[in-house]
Amino acid sequence: MNKKRVKKNNRKSFLFPITALFSLAICIVFALLFVGGEETIYYLTQMNFIPDKKTVCIDPGHGGTSSGATLGSRYEKDDTLRLSLLVRDILKDRGYTVVMTRDDDSDVSLEDRCKIANKERASLFVSIHRNSSSSPSATGVEMWVHSAKPTDDTLLAQNILDCFDTLDIMKNRGIYSGYRDGADLNYYINRHTKMPSVLAEIGFISNKTDNKKYDENIEEYAKAIADGIEMTLKEMYSE
Secondary structure, eight states, X not given: OHHHHHHHHHHHHHHHHHHHHHHHHHHHHHHHHHHHTHHHHHHHHTTTOOOOTTEEEEEEOXXXXXXXXXXXXXXXXXXXXXXXXXXXXHHHHTTOEEEESOSXXXXXXXXXXXXXXXXTTOSEEEEEEEEOOSSTTOOXXXXXXXXXXXXXXXXXXXXXXXXXXXHTOSOEEEEEESBTTBTTOOOHHHHHOSSOEEEEEEEETTOHHHHHHHHHSHHHHHHHHHHHHHHHHHHHTOO
């Protein structure tokens, strides 16, 4: 009996520090989440993620029942798909593997868009959108990255904007972080993708001049986005 009691006590003595360490680790994680918030969540999601250096995910915003921004019979979902398919073709011609979150007018949830990119281990994620404003004079291209302003995400956004600047067609509105309705929030795709990501607003659908430029220069826009992506990959993986 005494030997059994000793064994039980030894087992308890062995398990106690392990349990204590596990509890401490849980407390540290919750503390980091509480203090770091969105930034901590962002970096935790990228842990142990190994991307394929030649794979890129292109995400045409909206689709299906989600029309996005509109102007009369013009829908954001149609514009984003047209541009995204051109970007895909350019990158494929350059030897990259391109994963599309959709290649037709179909519904794809935000969760599924991120899952597609993460499952395929894309090295970069570019979500293409059209902007909109109650002011018809609002114009230009802008990029949105995570509120943590990650280095590679910001690099991707800046490279795409620089390539648009060489076209000298549309106003450069700069890089924004977080979310339009709150700096401490984030767009879903920037929060849940495990690779550097950017949400690209390519001109205002509420602005007729931007729409005219979009239609007349869509191939140049596609090349600018593809060039920005390729520049970023070369900088990220330069030896």
